[in-house]
Amino acid sequence: MIFADAFGWLLDPANWSGGKSIPVRIGIHLLYCFGAVLGAALIAVPLGLFVGHTGRGGLVLVGGSNALRALPTLGLVTFLYLVVGGSTVSVLISLVVLAVPPILAGTYAGVQDVDRGVVDAARGMGMTGAQRLWQVEVPNAMPLLVGGLRNAMLQVVATASVAAFVGVETLGRPLLDGIRVLDYPQFVGGAILIALLAVVLDAVLAVVGRLVVPAGVRLSARTGKARPGSAASRRREVPTPVESGGSTA
């Protein structure tokens, strides 16, 4: 019954046109999400590659990421809003802060996880450090790196909804408006939209992820054979929440 009303709200043509329509909010939501993940990737991927390649600073990095995970999203957003001022900047910063740890962890673990024998062979054949990184470590790190990006996106999509609280026009807006004025169809309709957006986006990223993982690495992950990359056998294309350790905001 309530769902019928919610779909009624969802399908109401009045909600599909104008400055505060559903498509505009989806667009704003995605803009924030992709902007934040891109920004976080620019910071986290080079850092993760450096730490994974050199093996220096791994412990600090893992500890730091875990601590960041405990940070309450809503607290971070409201804190930054009051400190920085301006909802756009504060929301973008908190989204980047939340997206960095999963990308960092995925990149670092991806490089670390490359079979030591493979890296040893690369060195023994005369590859320089940079050749080893780009020709061997990065291609083999792709499954976990992509997993990290997916996790980051998952968290950012969720957090962008919460961030509507400080006044950005994301998809969280209808839901929060709905509860404020006790308009339940809008409240539930907004929730359905957010859930759909998250699920569809994750599925799209899963497909994109498959395209960037080299075929041989994908095969090793699927067949689960112990060699040649014994670590690759433990790897899955979709990281379980435990491996990625993400929290949905």
Next chain:
Amino acid sequence: MGDIPKYLSDAGTRAALLEKLLDHVYLSLVPLVVSIVLAIVLGLLCHRFRPVNAVLVSLSNVVYTIPSLALFALIPAMIGTRVLDPVNVIIALTLYTTALLVRPVAEALAAVPSHITASATAMGFRPWRRFLAVELPLAVPVLAAGVRVGSVSNISLVSVGALIGTGGLGTLFTDGFQQRYLAPIIVGIVLTLVLALVVDLVLVLLRNRLTPWVRAGGKP
């Protein structure tokens, strides 16, 4: 930030903080305990029946993808609870934590070497006794790793509930925002982090008590 001592000096504020903290503990840990039981049962089902495994794994992935704010809102619509009822948050967090734990539990059970289960059977264990006495304890390290992630995640997520009326320490963020007052927000963040840290320490101690053989250098 100099106003934090002033904020904390009020006895009424301190009492309210304690109440919110306890509320937060309740909202985050009840789902954790319920999920552990659920995940063990479902994990066992997955382990014994392959089709169940496929269904539950995809279901878990979908549940885990849905943002918490949306799930908090969808639960009353689906099961008819009141919108402001704290039970919505508890159910939603239970769903997340169970989704998080089922797959590792099933995999940990599958990873118990067959010679160990076979020798337990040969010694006369009935299936249920064997599960409780042999397979489950051997799955504890993996379960514990999942539970630690789940507890940190739950403690951070409860705050979001403040947006729909039940949020433990999260109400400090909404109140602080509305009053443009930084002190409660900072106190809320610090208390959340400390709570997460303390619960994590307790979980580590508990795990070590339950798995003495791991530190003795045996196989997990």
Next chain:
Amino acid sequence: MIEFRDVTKRFDDGTTAVNGLDLVVEAGTITVFVGPSGCGKTTSLRMVNRMIDPTSGTVLVDGRDVLGVDPPTLRRGIGYVIQQAGLFPHRTVLDNVATVPLLTGWTRRKARQRAAELLELVGLPAELGRRYPVQLSGGQQQRVGVARALAADPPVLLMDEPFSAVDPVVREGLQDELLRLQAELDKTIVFVTHDIDEAIRIGEKVAVMRTGGFLAQYAPPAELLTRPADDFVASFVGKDRGYRRLSFVDSSGVEVAEVPTIAEGAPVESSSDWRLVVDADKRPQGWVAPDSSSVPGGSLYEVGASIRGALDAALSSPSGLGVAVDAEGRLAGVVTARQVLDVIESRRG
């Protein structure tokens, strides 16, 4: 030629892996470093291509100090094969083999052509080149590893326990293959193993190393078996070294005798003798006992091959007569264990 001059390697944790190693690996030979774990055999090997640098002393390849050469350049001129092959999971077999030629600036087309030739050389079908490493068996992966190391035609090949991860039957095949390749290519090969049988089987010279990084003995395998330098070497080569050393004695001095034969399928008449069943090409098929029952035969040995084979043929034969065959597998005659032992005795002097 590879030369170790008073080479010592101490690691940061204080352990001494290699202790004052002086050793010359002759060009065009297979030299095996063998010893228990912690004896420094792998560390010694890895100092040749600068995967590890020595704490003191000098390693020379063809008279040139390796420390004077930039590591990547040095390594591109030295083949390197490791345990479990270390193949790149993200590249096809063909591109794996083409790695070093590509690093040294060949065109992709030329490198792949060369890689295809190498797959053929190590006995792999060309269509395997399009597969990924994970789609090959362990033995096949190891062959690809050898092909990859040979791709740029380096004069020196370093092999670090290359065959220890495959099962014994496959391992023996890979060892034979290596000996065949070496007969054709004449590389300078340093081969590390912990398996003394493997060392004796493929090594032209064997360096036995002892825990703590000491060289215990450096000699051809036959000499290790007959004259172990000390108790450590004696116990390391094993209790049955007296028997194993017979692998290095040829059987040409053992005279073969005639034996009554029965054509395969012909009627069997009773007799007081054991008779050998042979097929139309005179290949031995088994024995017929004096009571006319059929008995499977023992091992065969080729005339002129090692005397160990001759002795085993006699000991494993149900009739007590070891069957000798020629290069085509046709019956050459029979020997008794007594005859073989007499030859061994006479060679002692």
